[in-house]
Structures are given as structure tokens and as C-alpha cells.
Amino acid sequence: MPFVDATLRAEIDALAPELTTIRRDLHRHPELGFEEHRTGAVVRAWLERHGYTPRSCASTGVIADLHPGHPGKTIALRADLDCLPMPETTDLPYRSIHEGRAHKCGHDGHTAVLLGVAAILDRYRDRLPGNVRLLFQPAEEGVDGGGAKRMVAEGALDGVDEVYALHNWPGHPRGHIRVKPGPMLAQTHWLGITVHGVGGHGSQPQLCRDPIVAAAHIVVALQTVVARGLGYDGGAVVSVCRFSSGTTDNVVPATAELEGTVRTFAPEITELVLARIREVVHGTAAALGVRAELELEPGYPVVMNDPTCAHAVHRVATQVVGSGAVSDAGLPIAGGEDFAYMAQAVPGAFFFLGAGAPGRDTPGCHHPDFDFDDTIIPTGVAMFMGLVADRFGI
Numbered sequence: 001m002p003f004v005d006a007t008l009r010a011e012i013d014a015l016a017p018e019l020t021t022i023r024r025d026l027h028r029h030p031e032l033g034f035e036e037h038r039t040g041a042v043v044r045a046w047l048e049r050h051g052y053t054p055r056s057c058a059s060t061g062v063i064a065d066l067h068p069g070h071p072g073k074t075i076a077l078r079a080d081l082d083c084l085p086m087p088e089t090t091d092l093p094y095r096s097i098h099e100g101r102a103h104k105c106g107h108d109g110h111t112a113v114l115l116g117v118a119a120i121l122d123r124y125r126d127r128l129p130g131n132v133r134l135l136f137q138p139a140e141e142g143v144d145g146g147g148a149k150r151m152v153a154e155g156a157l158d159g160v161d162e163v164y165a166l167h168n169w170p171g172h173p174r175g176h177i178r179v180k181p182g183p184m185l186a187q188t189h190w191l192g193i194t195v196h197g198v199g200g201h202g203s204q205p206q207l208c209r210d211p212i213v214a215a216a217h218i219v220v221a222l223q224t225v226v227a228r229g230l231g232y233d234g235g236a237v238v239s240v241c242r243f244s245s246g247t248t249d250n251v252v253p254a255t256a257e258l259e260g261t262v263r264t265f266a267p268e269i270t271e272l273v274l275a276r277i278r279e280v281v282h283g284t285a286a287a288l289g290v291r292a293e294l295e296l297e298p299g300y301p302v303v304m305n306d307p308t309c310a311h312a313v314h315r316v317a318t319q320v321v322g323s324g325a326v327s328d329a330g331l332p333i334a335g336g337e338d339f340a341y342m343a344q345a346v347p348g349a350f351f352f353l354g355a356g357a358p359g360r361d362t363p364g365c366h367h368p369d370f371d372f373d374d375t376i377i378p379t380g381v382a383m384f385m386g387l388v389a390d391r392f393g394i
């Protein structure tokens, strides 16, 4: 008989209203990376109420073991705690009370899901022949290199055999699971370019080296890096997302600044793309008589799913959501995730839980109108419970 049976599902459904209340409370009180003090307190209180002894990790992170020191396997499950530095534009009754901070990636929902798992696991404590480690991670959204890296460095995965995480995704149908072995999310690089020209009077361009025109050429030339540098299956993204220069209408400025992002999925493609960017930027600058300063800083690595772990997620999803609702469609995604560091440390798998409402264009993660879909909380809890059972062979 499958572990995620009608009894377990009924238990999860009975808990869902309370988890929704917590999720909305977290939504009202969003906190940025490494500032998740209130969120951490909510998590700790819940864990203590359910028989755990939580401890701190990576500043504002929280860890709890179901069976500390158990000689059997340890399976780790991760949720992220932080919000984004962006405004809340919705008029939800539980909208953010903090100006410029909002849960627009659904980490409030991920936290609620893992709290649900904690409560259900507590009831099955005696049936589990090993340990489950719950990782409530701070700072996924890119503060100081990410909270996952720091958690790994501080030993959060010591003694862990496998680690799993989920992310809601409005681009996939509600309740569907998306998973595959290998790359799930991209290697990110920050791209920064400063074009140094020669400024002067707007009426005397012949005496200047216009950095705006040169930077514009660089932006256009960068479009060839993927389109002309890689074949049909290249799989990379180069986006210039900021272009700033100048102060007024009649002065040719001395500099122009560009900022952007590069996304790749394989080391050889990364190398090729970065090499082409260097050539294009410096070559274009030289052709136009200006100098370009180029910085390419690596961000999160590729989230690489271990084949065994990814197959386990697929198997469990078939049981929990049905075989028609699990696939690898739309993967990998060019977003970045610091779960990559956890999946580098031990075998692991990351999967998406669809949150797209039927028949409407649901705002995606990081969209100002985004809100976590509470109706997927039970599926998230059931997926993690199913994974625990699968990995313990019960």
C-alpha cells in the first residue's frame, strides 16, 4: 500500500487551513535575506510545538532533525525563507505591511509546506527508520552569495545522504510536477560593462568619442553571442538589462554603463559564451575608438539533479499527482537557484510544483502581482512525505 494513501492525504488536508494561515501571516511580514528574524521565530515555535529541537544555521536559518543521531539514512528537505526587495502592488487582505519588501517568489509558501511536513512527520516519527533533516534556508534571493552556500559551509548537510527542494511555478499547470535528471536551473553570471569615451559639447561630436553610441553598438553586437555563436541547441541567455549614461541634452558624456545577466547550463557552453562576450565587447569598443571595462562575475552554479534522486521525485509524483501530471516539459529553466550548492554537496533533486490557475494568465514569480497559490500546499506536503517514504523504502 502506498505511503501517501487516503489516510495521509486526509491528515494533510485537515492541516491545510492552518498552513494557509501561517503562509498568509508570513506574506504579511516579509523579510529580506539574512534578516528573517520574525520568520525564523514562527518556524521555531511551530517546530518546538511538534517535538523538534531547532537550531540556528547561517545566521537566520533554522535546522531541525526528526531523529537526531539516528544511525540510518538522513534525508534533508529544504525550504527558503526570504522575500524580494520589491513593492507589493496587490490589495490582498494579507498584503505586505513593509514598504519595498514582498514575498513575490512564494518562499512564504515553501516555508508553509515544510512546516506541514514537520507536523505530519511528527505523527509518523516511530515508523521512520532514519532521520529527516528540515532545512529552513535564509537568503535565496542572492544576498551575499546566497544562504545555501553558507548553510553547506556551516555543516547543514553533514551526515545527509540526499537533499530535496521544491519551487512553485505559475508557468506550469496547478498541481503538476516538473522534474528531470541533470540541469534544472542555470549557471548565472553578472555582466557589467563600463564604456570609457571622451565627453564634450553635444554640438561638437567630432571632438568626442561618444560612449552612448559605442555602448549601443555593444548591446546590439551582444545579441549575436547566442544567435550566431551557438547552434539550435545551444541553450544560453545573454540579456542587457540596464543602460545608463549622460546627464543632460547637450553634453556628450564620458562614460556609459551597461549591466546584464548571462545564463548557461554546461561548462563548455559557459566558456564559449563568456569568451564571445569578451571578444564582442572589446572588439566593438576598439572599432569605435573607446575603451570598455568588462566584468563577468559568476553567480549560482547550475542546479544539477542527481539521476537517482530525480527518478525518485518522478516516481513519487506519479503516485501523488498521477502520471499525466508529471513531466520534464519546459525544463531546464534559465533562472538561478542557490540549491545548486546543496546538490553539489550531496546527491539531490529540485522540482517544480505547478501553480498556474486554469484558464488564466497567472502572474509569474517576481511579478509584482504574484501571490503564492495556497491550494498547492497539500500537494507540496504530500510530495515531500512521499519522497521520505520512498527513500526509506516504506
Ligand SMILES: [Zn+2]
Residues within 6 Å of the ligand: 104, 105, 141, 365, 366
Ligand atoms: Zn526568486
Ligand SMILES: [Zn+2]
Residues within 6 Å of the ligand: 105, 106, 107, 140, 167, 365
Ligand atoms: Zn524562489
